[in-house]
Amino acid sequence: MSESQLFKGIALFTPGGDLIYCIDHSKQDRWHLHLCVALQEILHLPEPPHFLVPCYTATIDHWLNPRTQEVQTFAEAYPAVMRYVPLLAAIFDTGNFVWQAAPWQEGMCEQMVLSTYRSSFPELWEDHDLIVRLDSQRNINDYQPSNLSLTPEVKKTQGYVLRLFVAGHSLITERSLEHLQVFLERSLNHPYTLKVIDVLTHPEQAEIDQVSATPTLVKVWPHPVRRIVGDLDNLEKLLQMLGIKENF
Numbered sequence: 463m464s465e466s467q468l469f470k471g472i473a474l475f476t477p478g479g480d481l482i483y484c485i486d487h488s489k490q491d492r493w494h495l496h497l498c499v500a501l502q503e504i505l506h507l508p509e510p511p512h513f514l515v516p517c518y519t520a521t522i523d524h525w526l527n528p529r530t531q532e533v534q535t536f537a538e539a540y541p542a543v544m545r546y547v548p549l550l551a552a553i554f555d556t557g558n559f560v561w562q563a564a565p566w567q568e569g570m571c572e573q574m575v576l577s578t579y580r581s582s583f584p585e586l587w588e589d590h591d592l593i594v595r596l597d598s599q600r601n602i603n604d605y606q607p608s609n610l611s612l613t614p615e616v617k618k619t620q621g622y623v624l625r626l627f628v629a630g631h632s633l634i635t636e637r638s639l640e641h642l643q644v645f646l647e648r649s650l651n652h653p654y655t656l657k658v659i660d661v662l663t664h665p666e667q668a669e670i671d672q673v674s675a676t677p678t679l680v681k682v683w684p685h686p687v688r689r690i691v692g693d694l695d696n697l698e699k700l701l702q703m704l705g706i707k708e709n710f
Contacts, residue, residue: 468533471522471554472497474514475543477576479657480505480592483553493596494519500596505585513579514586516564517571518542522554538562540571547631549658552639553595591623591657591682622654622704623683627668629661629676638677638694645700679703 473483474497482501484493498510520539527534539550539561547561580587626642628635639658646654661668661676671680673689680689681703688703690696 468524468526470524473520473539473543473546473550473553474498474501475518475520475546476501476511476514476586477518477542477580478587478589479546480586480590481546481549482592482594482596484596485554497596500594501586504592504594505590507583507585511579511583511586513576516540517576519564520546520550520561522550522556535559536562538564540564541566542571545631545660545663546658548628548635548639549593551636552643552658553593555640557640558633558636589657591625591655593655593657622650622681624654624656625667625671625680625682626656626658627661627671627673627676627678627680628658631660635677642679642694645697649701650704 469485469487470493471483471485472493473481474494475481482497482504484497486493494515495510495512498512498514501507501514502510517540520537520543522535522537524533524535526532535556537550537554537556537559539547541563543550544561544563550561551557551559624646626639628638642656646656659667661673668674671678671682673680675691677694678689678691679694679700681687684705690699690703693699
């Protein structure tokens with residue numbers, strides 16, 4: 463990794479599993495606050511959900527050791543979001559790097575304390591299939607919420623909604639995510655959301671989507687619903703599933 467690839471990344475999850483994140487090469491901005499403000503705008507919350515920090519946060523730092531002149535990586539996630547490590551590895555391109563569990567914050571991250579916010583922020587406990595990258599090159603006061611928001615109406619008219627079902631955290635899972643993310647970025651001309659669901663922790667969602675084996679990729683929108691089981695390296699099947707040959 464070259465010095466030009468130095469960056470700090472911050473990912474903020476909601477209790478329902480939605481994700482907003484940034485990659486900041488200047489490593490100077492206060493992105494925890496920016497992410498909370500963006501979530502407020504996207505989900506129409508009464509105020510920025512600052513209580514999500516640090517409990518639902520993951521951070522990564524690629525930094526240059528001045529003594530050795532080598533690029534080093536430090537990545538940690540709080541216990542509540544450790545189950546999303548395969549997704550974090552994909553969006554931050556960490557490969558086989560082992561994410562560390564951040565120390566629990568006594569008095570802040572207890573589930574009983576966090577649940578007191580649920581009545582005021584019910585949207586955060588819902589799953590909107592939301593994965594948004596906030597552009598670190600744009601001032602938070604200048605961005606237009608409509609560019610970030612992925613409401614059901616936007617999804618239905620402009621984008622794809624995909625769900626990837628996996629079983630636990632493994633090297634195979636990470637490779638599948640990396641391959642799929644590269645494919646989607648190169649092949650789709652429309653916005654998309656990709657939700658990663660672990661069937662070991664969310665068996666009810668696997669039952670709803672009729673998933674019996676992993677990995678399984680399900681195209682929820684646009685209709686018709688289609689799926690690929692197992693072979694996510696088959697480019698022809700992916701193109702057919704997404705209808706790219708038909709639509710582009």
